[in-house]
Amino acid sequence: MNFDLTEEQRMLQDSVRRYVNKSYSFESRTQLVKVGGGFSRETWSVFAEMGWLMAPIPESCGGLGFNAIETALIAEELGRGLVLEPYTFCAVLPVAIMRGCSAEAQKEKLLAGMGSGETIVAVAHSEPEARGCVSHVSTMATRQADGRYALNGRKSLVVAAPVADRILVVARSSGQVRDEQGISIFLIDPQSSGVRCEPFRLLDGTPAAELVLENVVVSASALLGEEGNAFSGLQRAVDEAIVSLCAEMVGGMEDVIALCSEYLKTRQQFGVAIGTFQALQHRMADMAIELMQARAMLYRGLAVLTNPAAEDTSRIVSGCKALVSKCAKFVTAQGIQLHGGYGITEEYRVGHHYRRLVLADAWFGNLDYHLNRYAGRIQDEARALAA
Amino acid sequence: MDFIPSTDDEQFRQEVRSFLREHLPSDLAWRGQQGYLPGKEDSLRWTRILHEKRGWSAPAWPREDGGTGWAASQRYIFEEECYLAGAPIPNQAGIDLVGPVICHFGNTEQKKRFLPPILRGEVFWIQGFSEPGAGSDLANLRTTAVRDGDSYVVNGQKIWTSFGTQGDWNFLLVRTDPTAKPQKGISFLLLDTHTPGVTIRPIVSLDGCGHLAEVFYDNVRVPVENLIGEENKGWGYTKFLLFNERALLGAESPALKRYLAKIRRYASCQRAGDRPLIEDPAFAGRLAQYELEVLAIDMMVQKILHQGVNELNGGAAIGSMLKVRGSEMHQKLTEMLVEIIGDYGPVFYPSPAEEQTEHEQSFVGPDFAPGLAAELFYRRACTIYGGTAEIQRNIIAKALFGL
Structure with a gap:
């Protein structure tokens, strides 16, 4: 074990701290909540330029290939500065899902867009009765005769959904509501027909939404990895x-x-x-x-x-x-x-x-x-x- | 920063384990596992074994004085493995407290005279700091030493002396300059408890044991060569010692881990109705909370062991922070251990060390019940000894925030 930061880790920590101190004052944060909807695409691009969005992305996909220690260093500084843009929800979580669940071919394009800050990805996972249980998924993914999937259900507390370009939807393609088997993840366009985004603000001003899926039909290529094995x-x-x-x-x-x-x-x-x-x-x-x-x-x-x-x-x-x-x-x-x-x-x-x-x-x-x-x-x- | 365990440390741990399997006598291990505080005989016996077999009796001392030269992480592994195996705690007043003071501030003659008997487990030291009027306010001590020819003449009283009645030698703080500011007139003396004028009386504590004592000094003559360092400079040596005490003993994290292991084991075999107690959700939730707190303490201890104490990790406050949270956990865990045995919690079990009952005597309840209540009562002292929890908070507020 080594509890001292490496030179690289220290520089990363410094870069976030300096940025937050210089450019993310409490006053500008207050303004962002009042008039900017609690999320700035411009700030998100700065995150990208600084390399923070690339941090968790594997090197094979053009990222920096950092592990949880480095992303925690970034997150800690953002937390210290009360930064609103949801690094954990739109960088750490979706990248980790892509890393762990999707096939190689699917990763590259989406991760490149996420790393550059051009594509903001939200994750629609939680449901009101889940209360933390990861396998609690009642949203259904039904495979149709043509090989496409129809998604139906309601996702609560989808952080950043109103500003997202793509959404990773966790749905059930088989099994009972808390089964680990039968969980599948789909990448959808929030503009698709049947997607209803009911936006609201979180207590701190962050944009979020409840996502209602009514017969949202997606192609088989929207499925990450294998059907039913995402848990x-x-x-x-x-x-x-x-x-x-x-x-x-x-x-x-x-x-x-x-x-x-x-x-x-x-x-x-x-x-x-x-x-x-x-x-x-x-x-x-x-x-x-x-x-x-x-x-x-x-x-x-x-x-x-x-x-x-x-x-x-x-x-x-x-x-x-x-x-x-x-x-x-x-x-x-x-x-x-x-x-x-x-x-x-x-x-x-x-x-x-x-x-x-x-x-x-x-x-x-x-x-x-x-x-x-x-x-x-x-x-x-x-x-x-x-x- | 990375959290991959070092293979060197793991190898060292295995080495210590195999040493303990081979050389830790089973009767010592049994008493240690029961939770009774070891007395003089057990402590010295174990120190002799450590010294004779490997030269491991005082790992933290400088190498030239008989220490091992181990890294801090290795010392910790050694201490932890010994503790988990039930080895008696050595004579802390000798090995952890006065020993390092003599190593750092003693002269050559004193080192030659006092250090080897400690290493060899031949003498049992006791501490003479607190007085009836000087507890948290230690600098207010009143025991005096007046120079008379080649001796100091000591008069006064010490109290809360651990294992006092068993002590061969006593290190103590005395006032040598009554006119100076409280901290400036204190000296550090070494005293043979068999000197005429020394009277030691046991104090029976809540745990039913008489390991505490008060020590009276009535015109006790101490040769001047038993003064450590310079006259009136004793407070500085004491601060060094207290810092050592806090950093070394601080959270007593190995003891916390042993309590947790016992709680898990006992709660798995004690039943509540038709199931083991550990299946009770309220019990398991509380245990989970305690275990997490101990895991965090242990991780912070690892950090200090690897980094040393520095400004970034809390500086002078870190030992006090670990001490406060660690001692709270000692109290919670020992309370839980007594709760686990249910109806046998209120039963009085005589101490095998004090009443020679040994484990052959029959008693009611599970075989691990004796000793649990004694340990619970003993641990009420851990938010008091080595600086009360309140004094520790003063230290933290001052060191971290300048308050």
């Missing part, structure tokens, strides 16, 4: 996205703590800086401890994603999300508390991290779901020992 690739992609999201949360916690540290030294009450009060000093210490734990758990997540010998990767990633979001809940909530009234205002930065955390907890299944899933791992190991 393992999809699970892996979701795992990578979850760890990326955890990195965003860690970055956000860092920012909250930095903001609080500054505020406690400047805010005066009872004639002194409030940072002289031990109750608040101890709160800051607790926040630092939570951050330490969250970062360490992020490393655990990265360790299982990048170690080929790792076993039960997915449930360890669940553990990672459970612990990181627990820590982030504490830190972001205390960030508000320590700022008093200012903490709850729209115009002050700190509360937006808490808002973001509410989203992060909901995405891919909440704390309870992932904690239970990790508990299942403990129980399975106990059963195996008993047998």
